[in-house]
Each structure stands twice: as C-alpha cells, then as structure tokens.
Amino acid sequence: MMLPTHAVIGLAVATPLLVLSPDLAPAALTGVLAGSLVPDLDLYAGHRRTLHYPTIYTLLALPLALVAVIVPTTVSVGVASVVVGAAIHCHADRFGGGLELRPWEGTSERAVYDHVRGRWRRPKRWVRYDGAPEDLLVLVSLAVPLLVVLEGPFRAAVAVALAIGAVYVGLRRRLATLAPTVFGYVPKRLEGYVPDRYRT
Incomplete structure (x- = not known):
C-alpha cells in the first residue's frame, strides 16, 4: 500500500x-501517525526489510x-501508538x-x-499494488470520515494524505516507466542508494 494509505489507517485505528x-x-494520534510512516524510511536502503519488522513490532x-x-x-x-502504527504498516504491506x-x-x-x-x-495482493485503484478506495473510505471527525493538524494530515494519494494513483504506472531513466542520472557516489529495481 502507498504511504498515504498507511498514514490514514494508523489515524483511523487511534x-x-x-x-x-x-x-x-x-498522543495516540501523533504516535500512530509517526509509527505508520517510520517503516517506509527504508525506501532507498533495503525497502521492506531494513525498518520493517512485522513480528517484532x-x-x-x-x-x-x-x-x-x-x-x-x-x-x-504515545510510545505504544508508535509501535502499533509500525506493526500495522508492516502487516498491511502483505496485503x-x-x-x-x-x-x-x-x-x-x-x-x-x-x-x-x-x-x-x-x-496477498488484495490491493494489487501500491497506487492501485483499490488502494485509493481504501484511502478514501477511511479519509472521508476522518475529515469529519478529526480537527486541526490531524485533519490537515488526512487532507494532505488524500491529495498525495490521489496524485500518486494517477501517476503510479508512469512513474515506473520513468524511474530507470531518472535514476540513470544519479551521480556515481549515490548509486549505492538506488534500489536495483529502479535501474532495470
């Protein structure tokens, strides 16, 4: 699932x-939001392995x-919510x-x-891939009620997640086509940070 969906799932749980x-x-909303985002900080360094710990979390x-x-x-x-958010993120990636x-x-x-x-x-491919139409469906179905219930920065976070998610879904397949070209221009000293899947 895409990162905006992970963020909104976490907020929905709290x-x-x-x-x-x-x-x-x-505290719970802040913690679970942070925890929902943390695992994907490994995007360019062993994605879904370096910071993804489904069993340990x-x-x-x-x-x-x-x-x-x-x-x-x-x-x-707050601490419990961070770890719960990270655990939910890791399990959601399996779907x-x-x-x-x-x-x-x-x-x-x-x-x-x-x-x-x-x-x-x-x-499991219940959501076929991150940025699939069904990924957007999950995001929208959780975000709309949260926009009504939440206030302040949490409502803003949901609105931003919804906007980013919608744009990402619209561009997802094109981004996969562009990635090898774009990452082909990465300086030699940074090539080690580019995942192999972006170069083929």
Whole structure:
C-alpha cells in the first residue's frame, strides 16, 4: 500500500480515543501517525526489510499497549501508538503487491521481510499494488470520515494524505516507466542508494 494509505489507517485505528480518552487522543494520534510512516524510511536502503519488522513490532506492541492501559500517560500511550502504527504498516504491506518496480506484473514474491523467521513473507495482493485503484478506495473510505471527525493538524494530515494519494494513483504506472531513466542520472557516489529495481 502507498504511504498515504498507511498514514490514514494508523489515524483511523487511534481515532476512537477521541471518545474513550480525549486527553490522551492527541498522543495516540501523533504516535500512530509517526509509527505508520517510520517503516517506509527504508525506501532507498533495503525497502521492506531494513525498518520493517512485522513480528517484532507486534511482539513489542502487545506489552506496550498493556502498559498504556494500566498506566495511561501521554508518554506510555504515545510510545505504544508508535509501535502499533509500525506493526500495522508492516502487516498491511502483505496485503499489497510484491516488492518490484511494476508490482502489477506479479513477478515478486517478496512483500515484507520477517526477521524472526528469517524469510520474506509473500504478498496477498488484495490491493494489487501500491497506487492501485483499490488502494485509493481504501484511502478514501477511511479519509472521508476522518475529515469529519478529526480537527486541526490531524485533519490537515488526512487532507494532505488524500491529495498525495490521489496524485500518486494517477501517476503510479508512469512513474515506473520513468524511474530507470531518472535514476540513470544519479551521480556515481549515490548509486549505492538506488534500489536495483529502479535501474532495470
């Protein structure tokens, strides 16, 4: 799934705290938003492996969430929310396509790396690829209610995610065609940071 969808899924998971614990909701929303974005910071350095830990994040999220329930402070809720957001992101990547430049071709069986099992988890392709029309459908179906419920910077984050997601979906296939050309001009000293899939 595309990054805007991950961000909005995270916000949707934390939004019930607006009713359940309004004082802690900002910490939860901020934490889960950050956690939903963090795994994709590995985009140019071992994507879906370097910062993607589906099992480890999940195993950490359970006790952290329990601590946040027992000792509900902005810190405990914020920390738990970061890890929960990262865990959800990693599991959501399995529902999309494989790790390849043109995932609609379905040639990769690598969705996300599981460090505990020491192997790649296979893509389920429920959302065929990041930026697919169904990816936009997930984004819109979650973003529209959030635009009504959330306020301030969180509403703005949803609006930005929606705008970026819509543009990305419109350009997704063209970007795959342009990538080898664009990344062909990268200076030699930076070539090590360009994933192999962008050069073929």
